[in-house]
Amino acid sequence: MIRFSTIADLRKHLSTDRASQKIALVPTMGALHEGHVALIQKARQENDSVVSSIFVNPVQFNNPDDLARYPRTLEDDCQKLEAAGCDIVFAPAVEEIYPESPIMKLSFGDLETVMEGAFRPGHFNGVGIVVAKLFNLVQPDRAYFGQKDLQQVAVIRRLIRDLSFPIELVVCPTVREADGLALSSRNRNLTAEEREQAPAIYAALTMAHELLLEGQSPAQARASVTGYFSSRPGFRLEYVETVNAETLQPVVEVLAPGQTAICIAAYLGQTRLIDNLVF
Incomplete structure (x- = not known):
């Protein structure tokens, strides 16, 4: 497994793979669990190359305390990814993804006025921006997301449609503990x-x-x-x-x-x- 922290190095490496291989992207914010592992394994079965990103995206947090409390376990995450069959890890610093604060705003209409959007204003704008960036950088054939974040899935589906990304969205079932708790x-x-x-x-x-x-x-x-x-x-x-x-x-x-x-x-x-x- 190869690990990159800069956009330039990631793009350079993928430029040689893109023409001949099916590339999968599994975006994450780290602190990985068996649900993430299941996404990687599914991507591994269906593609030639699997890229996973680890990036705690500050733009999608409307609560600074929530951002500060979000667990960060990069080395352990990389071990899990390699064991699951991931080929490339992209783990950039915030400054790499956002050299300056983005001023663009994405609106997802009625999709972001209910549930998570109602309680976390601006959240899906942040999700849309970072996922669009990752789609642009990796240019995957397929992108893998979990059903547990159902509203996020709906937003990404709309992002792909409206911006004409040539990407297949693969939604995988929620993985649960034996007592039913959804892994998170x-x-x-x-x-x-x-x-x-x-x-x-x-x-x-x-x-x-x-x-x-x-x-x-x-x-x-x-x-x-x-x-x-x-x-x-x-x-x-x-x-x-x-x-x-x-x-x-x-x-x-x-x-x-x-x-x-x-x-x-x-x-x-x-x-x-x-x-x-x-x-």
């Missing part, structure tokens, strides 16, 4: 007691899913989930929504299979966790 880099910030409580998020999603299958309305399922968390100290529910899985707009009834998603965001102590289930 932020899980490292949970205390031992909070880690025991954290599977309640998946339990709430499962409960909402069952209620909807029984014929209850999204509003009724939402009320049940809100009540579920109100009796669990340590949790602060930000939102629970039943939405169109592609447009992310709220729905008043369940749509066709694969078109409806239940999404949750909640704080457990100081750690913000998100998860979703797609019907």
Whole structure:
């Protein structure tokens, strides 16, 4: 595995591979877990060369404390990537990606006015800018993202369409612990007691899913989930929504299979966790 920290060196190396090889990109912010490993392994199976980026993107954080608390484990991450079959790691400094603060703004319309966009203003502008930069630098044939960040997936899908990137978006299933907790880099910030409580998020999603299958309305399922968390100290529910899985707009009834998603965001102590289930 080869490691680069500058754009010039990365571009120079990839210029010799691009004509004859299928290149995959797996963007990450580091603090890697088995969910990231699954993305790398999937990319390894389907492409000739796998590039992974490790970059904690400051532009997508609207909370400076959240940025400061985000775990950084570069050497351990590189070991995981190499073991999973990654060929190239791009781990630049902030100054390499942003020699000066970007002034361009990306708008994703209704996709960024709900859920994460409503609670994290400017977040998806930052995501769009850094992913567009990575797409431009690597010029991959395929890009791999996890379903856990469902709204991010929808934003990247729109970015690819609107800017005509010749890239196939590959969305991989959420990887979970045995107790249902979705793997996340932020899980490292949970205390031992909070880690025991954290599977309640998946339990709430499962409960909402069952209620909807029984014929209850999204509003009724939402009320049940809100009540579920109100009796669990340590949790602060930000939102629970039943939405169109592609447009992310709220729905008043369940749509066709694969078109409806239940999404949750909640704080457990100081750690913000998100998860979703797609019907």
